Amino acid sequence: MATKISSDASISLYQQVMVELKKEIEIGTYEPGSQIPTEAELTRIYSVGRVTVRRAVDELVCQGYLTKQQGRGTFVNAGKMTRKVHQKDDIQSFSCVCRANGMKAGGRLISRKVISADNELANLLSTAKGDELVLVERVRTADGIPVMLENDYFIRSEFSFLEREKLNGASIFELVSDRTGRTPQGSDPCTLEVVRANAEVAKHLSIPAGEPMFFMNVRFLDAKGLPLFVGHQYIVGSRYIFDI
């Protein structure tokens, strides 16, 4: 195979291999979910040493293009998405974000439960500790790829329709808006942290445990600034870009 790796170029060998590998990923030679060639194979393809190949691959793992799976090989991650994360009065539902990315939003209901509000949720939802909440847990997908696990908390007395609705792929924003006449228009607070996927989250999102993720803790507000619901979102780091 013809390659373009040159030892007298101004950028280092491993960076050249990186650029080549990235290109192959971007043009789809290596598709999302597929395995890339082994170190030994890449060494032959690019006529460089194993240390160079390893460094290039490690860098692409760090940048979120590839994932190493112990004993199995190195795999191409699904592509990243961009979404514009509000100004305060410009929030977007996951369904909207997918549309804006030219992707199809989907979902899978994991569970829905009635729980009692702890102090924190009661405060956020302006209700009393111990009040009944509906907790909806879903995996959200973009073009069929799991992107986030969301846990949404609603006051049961106001949102009991969520106990009966089909929720798999539906937009919760639209449902809430249709049924209550109150549209999510802002968010406060809305914090973003980096965490690692625990075993359960990882299983639902088809990623290895320990993978880096965004954790978003958000309270959605209606047009009057009154609380609608609280969301805890675990978002696969390699599949998401926030544009803030």
Place this chain on the structure above:
Amino acid sequence: MATKISSDASISLYQQVMVELKKEIEIGTYEPGSQIPTEAELTRIYSVGRVTVRRAVDELVCQGYLTKQQGRGTFVNAGKMTRKVHQKDDIQSFSCVCRANGMKAGGRLISRKVISADNELANLLSTAKGDELVLVERVRTADGIPVMLENDYFIRSEFSFLEREKLNGASIFELVSDRTGRTPQGSDPCTLEVVRANAEVAKHLSIPAGEPMFFMNVRFLDAKGLPLFVGHQYIVGSRYIFDI
């Protein structure tokens, strides 16, 4: 040692151990940077099985409280910080963020170089490809703890004073404002991704390679909306919360 782990409680054993460990971290029994007791020791302290201890510790690793270091043990991460990430017209310098958190901002200059603009930087800075840029690379600290590695790119002809200034702990925002009369007032684009620390970034930030981080790619604008400089920030995931 008296413990409060109860086998007939409504929350599971590992969650009780987790709560106890978190408490010990929060009250400072286990200080940032220090090693927590081994699995065997924790098994004795809480009179629970090894699987329970391991699950509790793994969960705290996922949540960013602890870091496992291969062959060395498990260590307490430094505390997280909160910063309010603008609305577009309300951006904050790292020095400001630290003040707001009651922490002392510091820094260490890693390098400053003159480089030539590639296509992307040239576009963002409204200059021509190949034009000279000053690249300032610094580690920023809060109360002495490394929090981010920043790479800031400036047009050399306008910001040559940055080649001479002492930059270790200084606020670049304030320097730019004082010297040019142009204050950073907005950012666009400003994207946030999750990446893993590569070996070099990890070394500068005193974290293990592979640790999850925020990567922020931001162009700062002045009051007229004209580009001031571009920043690439690698932010330690366990030490930061964005409030967006």
